[in-house]
Amino acid sequence: MFGIPEDVAIWIISVITGFFFILGVPIFLCVAFWATLASIAIDFTIMNIGITSYQGISSYALLAMPLFILTGDLIGAGGIAKKLSIMARRVLAPLRGGLAMASVATCSLFSAISGSNSATVATIGRIMIPELKEQGYNDEFAATTVAAGGIVGILIPPSILMIVYGFTVNISVLDLFKAGIIPGLLVSVALMVAARFWCRKYDWGRPEPLIMKEVVRSVWDAKLGIAAVALILIIVYGGISSPTEASGIAAAYCLLAGTLLTREIKLKDVPAVFLSSGRVNGLLAPVVSISIVLQQVFSILGVHDVVSNFVHSFGSYYVMMGAMMFSLVLAGAIMESISVCIILAPILAPIAVSIGMNPIHWGIVFIVGLSIGFITPPFGLDLFVASGITGIPYDKLIKWVPPYLLFVFIAWITIMLVPWLSLVFV
Numbered sequence: 001m002f003g004i005p006e007d008v009a010i011w012i013i014s015v016i017t018g019f020f021f022i023l024g025v026p027i028f029l030c031v032a033f034w035a036t037l038a039s040i041a042i043d044f045t046i047m048n049i050g051i052t053s054y055q056g057i058s059s060y061a062l063l064a065m066p067l068f069i070l071t072g073d074l075i076g077a078g079g080i081a082k083k084l085s086i087m088a089r090r091v092l093a094p095l096r097g098g099l100a101m102a103s104v105a106t107c108s109l110f111s112a113i114s115g116s117n118s119a120t121v122a123t124i125g126r127i128m129i130p131e132l133k134e135q136g137y138n139d140e141f142a143a144t145t146v147a148a149g150g151i152v153g154i155l156i157p158p159s160i161l162m163i164v165y166g167f168t169v170n171i172s173v174l175d176l177f178k179a180g181i182i183p184g185l186l187v188s189v190a191l192m193v194a195a196r197f198w199c200r201k202y203d204w205g206r207p208e209p210l211i212m213k214e215v216v217r218s219v220w221d222a223k224l225g226i227a228a229v230a231l232i233l234i235i236v237y238g239g240i241s242s243p244t245e246a247s248g249i250a251a252a253y254c255l256l257a258g259t260l261l262t263r264e265i266k267l268k269d270v271p272a273v274f275l276s277s278g279r280v281n282g283l284l285a286p287v288v289s290i291s292i293v294l295q296q297v298f299s300i301l302g303v304h305d306v307v308s309n310f311v312h313s314f315g316s317y318y319v320m321m322g323a324m325m326f327s328l329v330l331a332g333a334i335m336e337s338i339s340v341c342i343i344l345a346p347i348l349a350p351i352a353v354s355i356g357m358n359p360i361h362w363g364i365v366f367i368v369g370l371s372i373g374f375i376t377p378p379f380g381l382d383l384f385v386a387s388g389i390t391g392i393p394y395d396k397l398i399k400w401v402p403p404y405l406l407f408v409f410i411a412w413i414t415i416m417l418v419p420w421l422s423l424v425f426v
Helices: 006-022 027-041 047-057 061-077 080-091 098-111 117-134 139-154 160-169 173-179 181-202 212-221 223-237 243-261 267-301 303-312 317-334 337-354 359-375 381-390 394-398 402-417
Strands: none
Touching: 006 027, 027 047, 027 267, 047 267, 061 080, 061 117, 061 160, 061 243, 061 267, 080 098, 080 117, 080 212, 080 223, 080 243, 098 117, 098 139, 098 181, 117 139, 117 381, 139 160, 139 181, 139 359, 139 381, 139 394, 139 402, 160 173, 160 267, 160 337, 160 359, 173 181, 173 223, 173 243, 173 359, 181 359, 181 402, 212 223, 223 243, 243 267, 267 303, 267 337, 303 317, 303 337, 317 337, 317 359, 317 402, 337 359, 359 381, 359 402, 381 394
């Protein structure tokens, strides 16, 4: 390339790309810039970029991604999410900090219908944060709790990140969905324990009597949301349809429920809901499309072999696992999860398999590790979303994060050490 040695050219391109990333250039443009110039540097045909990108995004399995994003928007707009939050609050009322724990539980319920962490934080945050503030909880704590609860958006199936991961490393998305059930619930419990820690320390959320009549009524009121969860469980895990078909059925159900049953969605509002989902998908799809080109260039440059040899040089199984898990946390703290998945998944997955891990088990360990990045500074996407919907400065939320990180780390290590938690339903 311009008479410059190949390895020198790659380093120059990488430095320039890193500089663009620091300046805030969208990740898609950074990846596309690097992949394009690197292809030229290694004399890889430039026609490959357009062909491969088109083929990459044309996958039938990826169609589930925009449909689950749409499902999440329809749940929020249709008032279904609010009914789920009321049910969680009634059930957890007898526990100290019950409302804070209910915020996490509502995020989990929402995640079982949708599949996006940012959508979970934005939707549940608008419902639960005002309730928490009204009940005397600290504003910053309330926002951080919902932000932390949002990380289960990619853990409890259906999950957009599981779809991208399965597509990227060529493993079954359905198996990932099945494997994510118990780990997702375990992380949810860990987050509830962390929320309870703060509530006990500051004497927030004193226990209230459990009124069975109110519990039963809230469950009945939330029947549409419960039915949505049951619908997805039955048609996906029952083998009736693929995750892609299930996403279409779930979106159609939530649209009909919101327009005909709850009547929270007016016909004039439908285009706006679809447009909102389209914007999110418009950010994700180009990154996924260019990822295949990136993987091809990595393969030609031998990046996978270099990283594999480096990790294997540690010798010990647990040290190698620790090195890969540390790289996930570090990358998740400074980059968006889809980007990290696209870059690291094809590199780390073969290494994990080579040291004896089941590919599905490693997939769940990988995704849980990425979820930690959602509340880890300096990136912490969920914290930014919570800050955006509340107006509370980002730096004010960070001080409430450590207990959530601690307990999620404990859950993550447990998931890594006990494969049964991920493989029992696979």
